[in-house]
Structure formats: C-alpha cells, structure tokens
Amino acid sequence: xxxxxxxxxxxxxxxxxxxxxxxxxxxxxxxVSSQGYMPYLNKYILDKVEEGAFVKENxxxxxWTLTAKKNYKPDRNGNSVVSHKDAFKLWCLFNFLSxxxxxxxxxxxxxxxxLKKICTAMNMELNSCELEDYLSQEPxxxxxxxxxxxxxxxxxxxxxxxxxxxxxxxxxxxxxxxVIEDVLKQARSxxxxxxxxxxxxxxxxxxxxxxxxxxxxxxxxxxxxxERWFMLKPSVLSYYMSEERKEKKxxxxxxxxxxxxxxxDKDGKRCMFCVKTLSRTYEMSASDTRQRQEWTLxxxxxxxxxxxxxxxxxxxxxxKRREQREQREQRKAAKExxxxxxxQLQEEKERKLQELELLKEAQRQAEILLQEEEQRRRQQHExxxxxxxxxxxxxxxxxxxxxxxxxxxxxEAERQRKRILxxxxxxxxxxxxLQQEVKARQDEEAVRYAQARLxxxxxxxxxxxxxxxxxxxxxxxxxxxxxxxLKQEMENKNKCxxxxxxxxxxxxxxxxxxxxxxxxxxxxxxxxSTNVKHWNVQMNRLMHPIGPGDKRTNLSGGVFAGYQPLLSxxxxxxx
Numbered sequence: 304x305x306x307x308x309x310x311x312x313x314x315x316x317x318x319x320x321x322x323x324x325x326x327x328x329x330x331x332x333x334x335v336s337s338q339g340y341m342p343y344l345n346k347y348i349l350d351k352v353e354e355g356a357f358v359k360e361n362x363x364x365x366x367w368t369l370t371a372k373k374n375y376k377p378d379r380n381g382n383s384v385v386s387h388k389d390a391f392k393l394w395c396l397f398n399f400l401s402x403x404x405x406x407x408x409x410x411x412x413x414x415x416x417x418l419k420k421i422c423t424a425m426n427m428e429l430n431s432c433e434l435e436d437y438l439s440q441e442p443x444x445x446x447x448x449x450x451x452x453x454x455x456x457x458x459x460x461x462x463x464x465x466x467x468x469x470x471x472x473x474x475x476x477x478x479x480x481x482v483i484e485d486v487l488k489q490a491r492s493x494x495x496x497x498x499x500x501x502x503x504x505x506x507x508x509x510x511x512x513x514x515x516x517x518x519x520x521x522x523x524x525x526x527x528x529x530e531r532w533f534m535l536k537p538s539v540l541s542y543y544m545s546e547e548r549k550e551k552k553x554x555x556x557x558x559x560x561x562x563x564x565x566x567x568d569k570d571g572k573r574c575m576f577c578v579k580t581l582s583r584t585y586e587m588s589a590s591d592t593r594q595r596q597e598w599t600l601x602x603x604x605x606x607x608x609x610x611x612x613x614x615x616x617x618x619x620x621x622x623k624r625r626e627q628r629e630q631r632e633q634r635k636a637a638k639e640x641x642x643x644x645x646x647q648l649q650e651e652k653e654r655k656l657q658e659l660e661l662l663k664e665a666q667r668q669a670e671i672l673l674q675e676e677e678q679r680r681r682q683q684h685e686x687x688x689x690x691x692x693x694x695x696x697x698x699x700x701x702x703x704x705x706x707x708x709x710x711x712x713x714x715e716a717e718r719q720r721k722r723i724l725x726x727x728x729x730x731x732x733x734x735x736x737l738q739q740e741v742k743a744r745q746d747e748e749a750v751r752y753a754q755a756r757l758x759x760x761x762x763x764x765x766x767x768x769x770x771x772x773x774x775x776x777x778x779x780x781x782x783x784x785x786x787x788x789l790k791q792e793m794e795n796k797n798k799c800x801x802x803x804x805x806x807x808x809x810x811x812x813x814x815x816x817x818x819x820x821x822x823x824x825x826x827x828x829x830x831x832s833t834n835v836k837h838w839n840v841q842m843n844r845l846m847h848p849i850g851p852g853d854k855r856t857n858l859s860g861g862v863f864a865g866y867q868p869l870l871s872x873x874x875x876x877x878x
Contacts, residue, residue: 306369310594312350313365315357322347363398367391374451383458389472390454392479397450400621411438412628413621417478418462429462437461518542518598519572519588528572528588535601537608540578555585559610563599565784567791578602624701652740659733666726667676673719680712 304323311318326343327335375390377383385393396417401407409417415434422429437456438448450458457463465473520531520542531542531552537556544550555561555578566575572588574595579585588597691705 307343307348309365311859313357313361314348314352316348316351319347361721363395364391367394375454376451377458384460384463384468385454385457385471386468389475392475392483393454393457394450395483396479397453401450402447406449408449409453410447410628412624413437413488414438414448414453416624418477420482421474422462422479425466425468425470433461506755517546517590521570521586521588523583528570533587533598535598535605537605540602540605555580557602557609559606561606561609563602563606563786565595565599567788644803648744655737659737662730662733666730667722669726673723676719677716680716 307323308318308320310316323343326347327339371390371394377387377390383390399407400413400417401409411434412508415429418434421427455706517530518533519528521528525700532544532546532548533540534548535541540550540555540557542553542554557578558580560581562579564577564579565808566577566586568575574589574592576589576599577584577586587598589598652766684809687705693701695702
C-alpha cells in the first residue's frame, strides 16, 4: 500500500486504494511477490500514466530510494569517489544509456561513451586500455555492466584517481543536465581540475554542447537592454535573472517555423542576432563573434530537431550508436560466415587433393602390377619358350594351339596398355581441373579485391560529396547574409538621399521666399524715398518767412502752432 501510494503521488494519478484490496482479495495471505505485484502495477498504475503529466525527476528519486538502499554499497568510511547525490545522477544516466531490455545492462561502448563525457567535462582523457582490462576481468563485463557494477567501478577510483570530489560532482552535473535535461547550450562554470580552478576553454560541439555565459536581450515594451542567463533545450530557449535560475524571466518556444538571423551592430551593441517566431522577434547581443556563432549554431540545431520531430538529441544519438553497433555485429557475422565458407572451400580443396593423391597412388599401384604382370609374362614366355624348345620335337602338333595362346596373350597385353593410357589421360585431366580451380580462386580473390577497392572509392566520393554539400550550404548562408547587409545599406543610403532631396527643396522654397521679401523691401524703400523727397519739398515750402503785417506776434504764434502736426507726421514718416 505504501509503495502504491507513493507511485500514485509521483505519477500524478488519482489514488485508488480499493483497487489493491480487490486485486488481492483471493490471495491476501503472506507476502506479495514481485511477480504477483506486476499485474496490479501494470493495470492500475502504469496504464494510467500520461506523458508529461508528472515530474520525471521525482519518479527517478523514488525508484532510486527503493533500489539504492539494498543494492548500492558505497565506502563505509566515506572515501567514495562520488557522493550519494552524484551516484543518483549516474544511476539516471545509466538508465538512459542502457539497453531496452530487462535486466538493464549498459554495453561496453556506452560505458566508455559515458566515462569519456565525464572526463571531457574535466578536461582529462580516459584510459581506454585500462577500461578494456577492467571489463575483461569482470565475469559479465563483455556482455555489459549492471548499474550497481557500474557504480562500484566508478567508486573504485581506477579511472578518476587523483581528482577532487567537487570536480567530479561538477562534471557529473554537467553531463546530467546535457543528457537527461536536454540542455543543448547553457553557461559553463569553471572546472575544478586537481586542486586548482581552471576556466574552461571556449568549445562548441555541433552535436552536443554545454557551456556557460550571459547574453544581452532587448525588451519588448521598454526596448531597453538587460543581461540575462540563457539556457537552451531542444524545444525552448529559457532566460533567467541570474545563473542560479531562481527567477525565470521568460522563454522562447522553438518550432520548425522559427529562424535565427545575424543583425548588424546598432544601439551601441555589437555581435547581435535575433530569433524570429511567428508572433515576435527577439533581439540579443553576445560578448564576441565566436559566442554569437556558438549560440546561433546551437539554436539552429534545436530548430532542426523540432523540424525533424525529434524531442531529444541524445535519444537520437543513442539510437544511432545502437544502429552502428548492430551494423558492426552484422559485418562481423558476415565476416565469420565468409570465413566459414572459405574454410569449407579449403576443406573441399583438401578433400580433392586427397582424392588426387589416392588416384596417383592407384596409378602407381597399377604400374607396379603392370610391371609385375609384364615380368611374370616374360618369365612365362621364357619358360614356355624353353618348354617349346624342349618339346618342339615332341609336340609339333601343339604348335598351332600355342600360337593361338600367344595371340590371346598379346591381345590382353594390348588391353593393359590401353588401360594405362586411359589412366594417364585421366591424370592429365585431373591436373587441368586442379589448375582451373586454382585459377578460379585467384580470379575470385582479384574480383573481391577490386570490389573492396570500388567500395572504398565510393565511400571516399560520398565523403567528398557531403563535404561539397556542406561547403555549398555555408556559402549560400554567407551569400544570404551579405545580401541582407547590402540591402540594409542600400535602404539606408536611399533614406539619406531622400532626406537630402527634401532639405534641398526646403532650401529652394526658403530662397524664393527671401527673394520675395527682398523685392517687397526694395519697393517699400523706393516708396519711402519718394515720400521723404515729397515731405522735404513741403517742408522747404512751409519754412519760407512770412512778410510783416498787423498783429505779427499773434499770427506768427498761430502759424507755427499749425506747423507742429505737419512736423510730427514728417518725423513719423521718416522713421
């Protein structure tokens, strides 16, 4: 019940305590075996799990808690190479890289792959020969290691000797975030190598990268620039307030419709690029050109994964490594089959050679028998001749029969000679067949060599073709970027030209207006000059003295009083 309750909780499934009692209603005596619990686990728990509805890390921690206490045996004196937390992360990495069959084992290639990644994170090189020696000493090392054997091997210190536990912990954390959490690109903390801190050199791998740094991001509303901590996964680019990742400021969802473009320097920012989605364009600035190139390549890799429908880069890489292992096994089996066939042909050849030796031996025996027969015939002939010489006089009548017997013997001798000729002819044919077989073997070897050479040439041409294709794609991208830059410069020049034309038109209009003002002023000046001359004439006329008469004093006072308005108007006109 406790186990089921915990599984319900971490897998976010509604609790059903009655189902357990109903499932074991007919068999509730004694302990429950793992075989008896598995049907309930499959039917009432695992079949109800929904992908993405639970936190996988919590589920991993529960499984680790259930299994580690019984099976994981670290050093009791506290001298283990990895901490308990790092052992849990290595356990998660093992489950990810192990084969998809029970019991779970990790093949030697995957063991070497994981150890190399951990060593690379610490800027050190794995001793592959020592790993092969260790696996060869293990009873089941060639077939793969279980997770507890793997943890014992790591804690043995044979491959990570002389390295502080803090450096190992940081390397395990880096590989864990890269493989389990699918972090394609993030900031990399300084590595601890030996007893000193060494900053990690800038490095980027097109397939797998996990580095650290900050990027400047332009806001959407206030349009100001802020420094943010970015973390890239295959489906999302998240950014935080700082590298502790406690305050998440936002995220950019990546899909096949997104794209990355390099921008020219502006607003006092350099090494700029942008991520375009269907709804918004995010502008960012890197510290240098190399960092901008790393981020753009990593984001393009994530977009490519989304376009190909791949949710995890390392799952794809794991599948490719498995396919390569299967291909190697197939090639090995084909090679063994070829060797077996060659062995059979060699045995067939040896068998034919033995038959040929038997035929030669039979021929020698036939020659020996023929010689013995010839010697015996010669002896018989000599005896017969002696007998005939002795009995010639006594058996003249038997001469005819003896001659007939001689004819028969000669015919038999002729048959024996023909048989010998046939045997010699058969021997020559066998030798020709042997030579033809040797020539056929040589021709077969030549054809196989030519076939291997053609396959090698084809593979080399394929590599060259792929290289040319990559160069062509890089040239196309470079051309597009240059085209965009030239287009932007042309637009800026056109805008400047239009502004200059507008300013020229304004200057022309102002000049015409000034010319008109000058003409008006000249007319006013001529009119004023004419008025001045007129008033000067009037004043000269009025200023003549008046002759004497009666009441001079009063008249002169009235006359000069009448001149005052005229004088004031003259002064105002002159002004």
